Amino acid sequence: MFSVVIPGRPCLTDIVAVDGQPNGQATKFAFTIPLSPSFSELVVFFLPGTVLPPNTGAAIYAQLPDPTTGQPSNFRFIGALANEKPSGIFTVRSPSTGARTEAEEEDDMLDEGGNTAASAGVLTLGISIEEVQAIAPQLAALEAEGASSGQDGSGSSTAMVTQGSGQAQRQISTKVLAQRIIGSAFNYLASFAETDKGQDVVPLKSFRDWWTKFERRIDVDPTFLERQDPNANS
Numbered sequence: 001m002f003s004v005v006i007p008g009r010p011c012l013t014d015i016v017a018v019d020g021q022p023n024g025q026a027t028k029f030a031f032t033i034p035l036s037p038s039f040s041e042l043v044v045f046f047l048p049g050t051v052l053p054p055n056t057g058a059a060i061y062a063q064l065p066d067p068t069t070g071q072p073s074n075f076r077f078i079g080a081l082a083n084e085k086p087s088g089i090f091t092v093r094s095p096s097t098g099a100r101t102e103a104e105e106e107d108d109m110l111d112e113g114g115n116t117a118a119s120a121g122v123l124t125l126g127i128s129i130e131e132v133q134a135i136a137p138q139l140a141a142l143e144a145e146g147a148s149s150g151q152d153g154s155g156s157s158t159a160m161v162t163q164g165s166g167q168a169q170r171q172i173s174t175k176v177l178a179q180r181i182i183g184s185a186f187n188y189l190a191s192f193a194e195t196d197k198g199q200d201v202v203p204l205k206s207f208r209d210w211w212t213k214f215e216r217r218i219d220v221d222p223t224f225l226e227r228q229d230p231n232a233n234s
Contacts, residue, residue, distance in 0.1 A: 001050045002058070002127055004031055005043040013047075015127075027129040032122050035065070044127070045087035057082040057135045061126035062092045075126055077138045092123060180225050185210055 004012040012033065017026035033042075044060055052058065061075040078090045185207070192206040 001047060002029065003045055003047055004033070004125065005045070006033065006039050007041070008037070008039075018126075029127045031125040031127075033125060035121055035123055040093065041089055041091055042125070043087065043089050044081060044125075046081065050086070052083050052129060055132050056129055057132050059128045059130045059135050059138065060088075060090055061128065062090075063124040063126065064092065065121040070121060072124070075124075077142060079142065080135050080139055082132070177225055181214075184214060188213075 002015055006012070012031055015029045015031055017028070018030050019026055019028040044058075046058075058081040059077060060079045060081065062078050063072050063075045065071065066073050078092065079088055081088055188210045189202045189206055193200040193202050195201070
């Protein structure tokens with residue numbers, strides 16, 4: 001279902017299910033990633049064909065060695081993915097007792113040999129399929145933590161939670177979706193209408209152009225029809 005990319009390394013697909021279920025529907029997975037050569041960011045993404053159940057997301061957790069003892073620390077939430085956001089860049093840092101200076105961060109990035117416990121061993125990257133309502137508070141706390149430290153938090157966005165929560169609270173009916181699709185087509189094609197023997201006629205090419213643009217927008221923003229005003233971000 002998932003893959004990981006770390007700059008300068010092959011794409012990782014050796015994910016392990018850690019909560020095997022009788023029906024085969026695992027919800028928790030893990031990657032074990034060597035920390036040498038050192039890195040501070042990684043990319044997690046859905047493999048083609050992966051679709052999560054409605055109103056759920058993939059919470060991402062990282063377990064790093066303690067910088068002084070080398071023993072595994074607690075898992076730390078670093079972000080989330082969802083059907084609306086199938087990939088993201090996430091920051092992974094060793095736990096520390098205080099803020100680190102920019103120079104210290106640069107030294108860690110340049111020192112690939114590493115002489116601390118945190119530069120050896122492995123990172124365990126956990127991925128857990130959870131309800132959006134459970135992920136939302138963690139994302140909010142992560143965003144607040146990033147804002148207070150002057151960083152951008154994680155590679156994930158609260159937009160995922162906003163969209164997911166909206167789906168949980170407000171189901172868009174098929175009729176409304178159909179009306180919005182038809183309305184989009186009508187508004188676009190009306191400008192190409194020509195009068196022929198008292199009838200409004202629209203060239204077939206205009207419809208094909210509308211469909212191409214409509215498909216492109218669906219690819220870029222799959223949920224735009226579900227919002228109250230589907231033309232708000234035109």
